[in-house]
Amino acid sequence: MTQSDPSSGREMRANPLDRVTERLIRHVAGHSSRRSLLGRLGAWATFGALVPVLPVERVSAATPTKAAPSPKAPSPFAAKAQTTDPTACNYWRYCAIDGFLCASCGGGIHSCPPGTRPSPTSWIGTCFNPGDGQSYLVAYRDCCGQDACSQPACLGTDGDQPSYRPQANNDIIWCFGTGALVYNCSTSVIVGNAS
């Protein structure tokens, strides 16, 4: 895993399922109604077990020029999304991203630049991958601790809802639990399959 390989993952730390569960509990405890709690728990119960076996590396390494298999792209963003350039705003995982791409700031698709820390909390989007025709739950985790990276910003709004729906809002500074809540850039981490 080198700095020049933005698609490579971070060093493995805790079990992903543990981290996911921790984030879930922190998040819903503070910000969700009972109704959304049940819905989110159901989603996690369904998809959480898939996290360790998700084909993250294979997807990023796959030949991206294949025509999109069925089903059809579910949104205008997905219909124009590409799978090859994570420094461009139309990269498929950025369907609901808002801010500076960590892939352009010294980090990667799911890696924080040196000198920053990933937030244990995030908002969740659902993005369609035209490379395999699947939709994935994507956690937009902010990298925090330095001020704005200030490379060209991207704004994806698929499924973006206002801040009274914090689990789907990309305006909030998602740096809770990182010390100073100073936002540097945004990553997009696959946390489940939504197809």
Add this chain to the structure above:
Amino acid sequence: MLKLPTKLAAMTAFLLATVASGACGSAYADDPVLQTEESDIIKLSPVTDHRILVQDAVGHHAKDGRVYVVDADRGKLLGMVQAAYNGNVVQDPKGRAFYVGETVWSRGNRGDRADLLASYDPQTLEIVNDQVLPGRALVTPKKNDLTISSDGSRLYIYDMVPTNAVHVIDTASHKLSLNVDLPGCALTYPWGNAGFTSICADGSLANVSLNAGKAEVTHTKPFFDPEKDAVFEHSPTRRTDGKTWFISYSGLVYPTALSAQTKIDTAWSIQEAAGMKAAPAADSPFTVTWRPGGWQLSALHYATGHLFVTMHQGTFWTHKTAGTEVWELDVETHKLIRRIKLPKPSSMVGVTQDAKPLMFTSDEAGDLFIWDATTGTMLRKMPHLGDDLYFTVALGE
């Protein structure tokens, strides 16, 4: 090299010649000799209808946010104050003060966090009180995260750590008077002096009545589906009576009378008001039509009930796309009054509250455009007033 006496004589002669020639020069004959000066500070007049505050989040270095004070009649910057890190600003309805919510850390990007509420004298731009808050939500600035009661006696500050809550601040004593926990709800829409309403995650509203130091909360039934057609946070409230027009992503307007018993009327369509078909919501995400979008995408002129909305052509889920036009609508008749084409797409619209209102738009370059709101004609432009002009605040709004 000249010897010293010779050098002095030459300098004296040169100075005499200079003075003599100056005295004889007709161009300067009547000019007084400049006097010595002392540094001073400009003091502004009391706030006028067309003196506005402009919030600049400065997203590319967000710790340096600021609020500009602008004379919109002259297109002139009068001063500015800091509004650090997703700062927010609200003005006393009578212009007696304005309040900036901001967040700093003791060592810049690290150290102890302080959430602050600075009260400013609007004529000197000096801080008259610098209050430490229990917290404030860190979110890209939205007007309804910091609001004020109609008489200016209370401020409502939305917070989301550790739980969703609103801090009620007494502006006379500069003290926290109440914390209102609002699980699952966010933002504040004031109604008169009696309380405020928040929007909840299930599409309902929570009404908070404030009386004798206590808060009573009532809830409406859900009236919109947040996943299919959410209402914008940036929907306008007429604070004096709590009338609010919640605008949905697709362009439905829900006339709502906020109170402890909030009443929500039947929604009408912005597109139908303009003689078009109502726009579909998330069920038809590919349909391209005119839609509301941007950041502070709406403004209301209270006296006339004219609603200004930034509009663009796009599919669903383009609700943050800057408007290429501003549509002016009558909230009573549900009719389009005017479509105003913008020279540059704007993510915001603002309006003053006087009888000869001005309208404001911005662009990506941080220009501020100043319009005659009664005719829809542009009056002047302030080039690159700032970086990210998110909203304006006018007297009485």
